[in-house]
Amino acid sequence: MRHYLEAYRNELLDRVIPFWMERSPDPVHGGFFTCLDRTGEVYDTDKFVWLQARQVWMFSMLYARVEPNPAWLRLAREGASFLQKYGRDGSGDFYFSLNRAGAPLVQPYNIFSDCFAAMAFSALYKVDPEPAYASLATRTFQRILSRRDNPKGVYSKAVPGTRNLKSFALPMILSNLTLEMEHLLEPGLVNELVRAVIHEVMEVFLDNEMGLVLENVLEDGSFSDSFEGRLTSPGHAIEAMWFMLDLSRRFGDESLQDRAITTGLKTLEYGWDTTYGGIYYFLDCKGHPPEKLEWNQKLWWVHLETLVFLAKAYQISGNKACLNWFEKVHDYTWAHFRDPDYPEWFGYLDRYGRVQLPLKGGKWKGCFHVPRGLYQVWQTLEQTASH
Amino acid sequence: MRHYLEAYRNELLDRVIPFWMERSPDPVHGGFFTCLDRTGEVYDTDKFVWLQARQVWMFSMLYARVEPNPAWLRLAREGASFLQKYGRDGSGDFYFSLNRAGAPLVQPYNIFSDCFAAMAFSALYKVDPEPAYASLATRTFQRILSRRDNPKGVYSKAVPGTRNLKSFALPMILSNLTLEMEHLLEPGLVNELVRAVIHEVMEVFLDNEMGLVLENVLEDGSFSDSFEGRLTSPGHAIEAMWFMLDLSRRFGDESLQDRAITTGLKTLEYGWDTTYGGIYYFLDCKGHPPEKLEWNQKLWWVHLETLVFLAKAYQISGNKACLNWFEKVHDYTWAHFRDPDYPEWFGYLDRYGRVQLPLKGGKWKGCFHVPRGLYQVWQTLEQTASH
Numbered sequence: 042m043r044h045y046l047e048a049y050r051n052e053l054l055d056r057v058i059p060f061w062m063e064r065s066p067d068p069v070h071g072g073f074f075t076c077l078d079r080t081g082e083v084y085d086t087d088k089f090v091w092l093q094a095r096q097v098w099m100f101s102m103l104y105a106r107v108e109p110n111p112a113w114l115r116l117a118r119e120g121a122s123f124l125q126k127y128g129r130d131g132s133g134d135f136y137f138s139l140n141r142a143g144a145p146l147v148q149p150y151n152i153f154s155d156c157f158a159a160m161a162f163s164a165l166y167k168v169d170p171e172p173a174y175a176s177l178a179t180r181t182f183q184r185i186l187s188r189r190d191n192p193k194g195v196y197s198k199a200v201p202g203t204r205n206l207k208s209f210a211l212p213m214i215l216s217n218l219t220l221e222m223e224h225l226l227e228p229g230l231v232n233e234l235v236r237a238v239i240h241e242v243m244e245v246f247l248d249n250e251m252g253l254v255l256e257n258v259l260e261d262g263s264f265s266d267s268f269e270g271r272l273t274s275p276g277h278a279i280e281a282m283w284f285m286l287d288l289s290r291r292f293g294d295e296s297l298q299d300r301a302i303t304t305g306l307k308t309l310e311y312g313w314d315t316t317y318g319g320i321y322y323f324l325d326c327k328g329h330p331p332e333k334l335e336w337n338q339k340l341w342w343v344h345l346e347t348l349v350f351l352a353k354a355y356q357i358s359g360n361k362a363c364l365n366w367f368e369k370v371h372d373y374t375w376a377h378f379r380d381p382d383y384p385e386w387f388g389y390l391d392r393y394g395r396v397q398l399p400l401k402g403g404k405w406k407g408c409f410h411v412p413r414g415l416y417q418v419w420q421t422l423e424q425t426a427s428h
Numbered sequence: 429m430r431h432y433l434e435a436y437r438n439e440l441l442d443r444v445i446p447f448w449m450e451r452s453p454d455p456v457h458g459g460f461f462t463c464l465d466r467t468g469e470v471y472d473t474d475k476f477v478w479l480q481a482r483q484v485w486m487f488s489m490l491y492a493r494v495e496p497n498p499a500w501l502r503l504a505r506e507g508a509s510f511l512q513k514y515g516r517d518g519s520g521d522f523y524f525s526l527n528r529a530g531a532p533l534v535q536p537y538n539i540f541s542d543c544f545a546a547m548a549f550s551a552l553y554k555v556d557p558e559p560a561y562a563s564l565a566t567r568t569f570q571r572i573l574s575r576r577d578n579p580k581g582v583y584s585k586a587v588p589g590t591r592n593l594k595s596f597a598l599p600m601i602l603s604n605l606t607l608e609m610e611h612l613l614e615p616g617l618v619n620e621l622v623r624a625v626i627h628e629v630m631e632v633f634l635d636n637e638m639g640l641v642l643e644n645v646l647e648d649g650s651f652s653d654s655f656e657g658r659l660t661s662p663g664h665a666i667e668a669m670w671f672m673l674d675l676s677r678r679f680g681d682e683s684l685q686d687r688a689i690t691t692g693l694k695t696l697e698y699g700w701d702t703t704y705g706g707i708y709y710f711l712d713c714k715g716h717p718p719e720k721l722e723w724n725q726k727l728w729w730v731h732l733e734t735l736v737f738l739a740k741a742y743q744i745s746g747n748k749a750c751l752n753w754f755e756k757v758h759d760y761t762w763a764h765f766r767d768p769d770y771p772e773w774f775g776y777l778d779r780y781g782r783v784q785l786p787l788k789g790g791k792w793k794g795c796f797h798v799p800r801g802l803y804q805v806w807q808t809l810e811q812t813a814s815h
Contacts, residue, residue, distance in 0.1 A: 140590055144589075146591055196583065200535055204533055330786060332791055334785070398718075398723075404655065
């Protein structure tokens with residue numbers, strides 16, 4: 042696997058990270074541009090809080106784990122400062138988006154701004170132990186926990202009572218965030234949260250009969266035969282399975298390992314487009330027409346998170362199916378998403394693998410899944426190599 | 429044009445309307461199923477208020493204008509009764525969706541439920557003069573006018589003050605709704621509204637420099653260089669242009685006619701996919717990557733509304749460009765959207781013209797654009813033929 046290892050490391054350090062270092066910082070107002078076209082030119086200046094936070098996390102993490110490059114720490118601090126100044130409303134919740142200068146555009150309707158802000162300040166605190174970073178991270182985490190049962194708050198459009206759904210996204214992200222924030226949380230809280238999210242992911246949202254993870258279930262955990270209830274997102278489920286693998290390693294839970302690997306592989310077989318290659322974005326678990334018009338598109342993050350899952354699953358289990366799938370997904374991903382002419386990767390392909398939007402960053406794609414995926418695969422392959 | 433005339437009439441009366449009459453009514457709870465697969469089987473039982481209302485309007489309109497078929501009136505009344513029983517919240521606003529039995533699922537965040545409810549009860553009153561229909565139509569219309577400056581109300585996610593946008597959708601739909609409801613409104617109010625919406629459509633949202641209609645502008649009418657501000661939807665703009673042609677005829681405004689025809693043709697040239705044919709769903713007016721992943725898909729309503737515009741524009745002006753475009757769009761539309769094997773038409777094609785979702789109805793496609801478009805073209809061609 043040596044040739045893979047070098048490809049992932051070099052792509053990360055020579056092409057992707059320099060792209061964000063050069064193209065993304067706003068020298069006038071601070072924070073990061075994320076709407077960058079194929080060549081890296083800024084085409085929109087709005088600032089999406091969750092992408093700002095993800096980039097702060099990324100540079101803090103690289104500084105901590107790859108090398109203490111002062112330029113990386115400076116970028117992380119500058120992004121954090123922009124978020125500290127402009128990111129929150131009066132209740133301490135993080136807005137969804139700001140204009141270039143930091144004035145709020147879209148309300149905190151989406152709790153993922155808060156999740157990634159907590160992750161960002163927590164990671165920055167590891168490399169720059171300013172008490173303000175720690176307290177902002179923990180306060181934000183507490184707000185997330187208190188909003189857990191109603192994450193959309195007043196912005197929820199569901200009429201309470203008729204069909205009370207809960208969404209996979211929150212336990213899924215908490216399973217990663219809790220580990221990320223372990224150094225700032227009480228061990229008792231960590232254990233309690235970890236137990237709860239593993240239960241939610243593997244026993245509530247994972248439908249036993251189908252062996253698939255559902256994006257939404259009824260409050261009592263049962264199946265809802267509706268557009269939302271039938272919705273599956275293979276990439277989302279597979280990403281959650283590598284979070285489960287990290288948790289299983291951290292807490293020495295071998296049975297969780299096996300179930301996560303089985304579920305990830307089953308989801309991949311289900312989500313793979315056997316005609317044109319690549320993994321579908323959304324599928325209706327009963328085979329009905331999905332509500333989402335983009336259901337059969339191929340998205341960068343789906344494929345990168347699947348590579349992370351497969352690398353980890355292979356490293357843990359030595360299972361040849363994981364290796365075969367890794368090679369297949371690797372070939373598709375590098376051939377279709379990587380841009381040979383300009384740095385960073387395309388994000389959106391149509392079903393046939395053609396570029397659907399020629400951007401490197403936008404409202405939903407920032408400095409996150411490509412570099413995190415490359416980093417995770419690189420690190421996993423190094424551990425495999427040193428066995 | 430005789431062969432076109434018969435094709436549109438026969439398709440409407442022999443294939444499309446029978447499909448909805450047979451497949452759509454819910455014999456148990458009333459109202460209409462709209463989630464119908466390729467063959468007409470129900471795949472989801474949720475009831476979307478705006479689609480319920482559109483179907484009531486459709487059958488009332490056909491009864492008034494095509495023939496007094498008692499089955500059509502019965503269907504319209506049954507749909508209306510379901511809406512009267514279950515459609516509204518305590519303030520009289522119409523929910524977005526209900527479950528099969530009529531329990532509310534999604535709050536009245538979307539004023540188009542109300543717009544189509546007003547249109548439905550107003551049309552039904554024309555053929556069945558129950559005072560309750562008239563009063564529900566006019567009360568709903570008043571609620572729409574009072575919510576006009578903030579149609580999303582508490583469900584708006586925009587932070588007030590930073591970038592106050594207004595949306596083309598409301599003046600666009602009011603330009604049609606006001607004519608539809610003329611028999612129930614004070615003439616003074618009609619004149620005032622018509623003047624206001626023509627101004628909004630042709631002078632505020634129609635960008636003079638580009639000659640294109642924008643989906644969102646700033647409150648003062650100026651251009652917003654943002655994802656929302658740069659967004660154009662060619663089909664939406666062209667549909668508005670046939671509303672303008674109807675208004676120009678009703679009020680004898682020839683200058684409006686010319687401007688609407690010029691704008692519609694210009695939009696069609698801009699929106700036409702010269703490589704694969706068909707009209708794009710969304711484009712960024714500056715050529716940047718649009719935010720919408722479905723931007724290059726080809727949607728049924730876009731093509732049907734364009735055919736209505738072209739038929740009307742040709743009938744009014746005799747302009748050969750309208751005829752040539754009509755033939756071109758007709759050929760694409762009938763070849764790609766019409767299903768030769770089962771009745772009703774496909775709604776969603778990918779850029780290349782392949783069926784993207786094999787449904788005949790869903791959450792956003794009901795008994796509306798196909799039959800209304802077929803009816804409008806048929807009627808326009810009859811008027812042209814009888815000149």
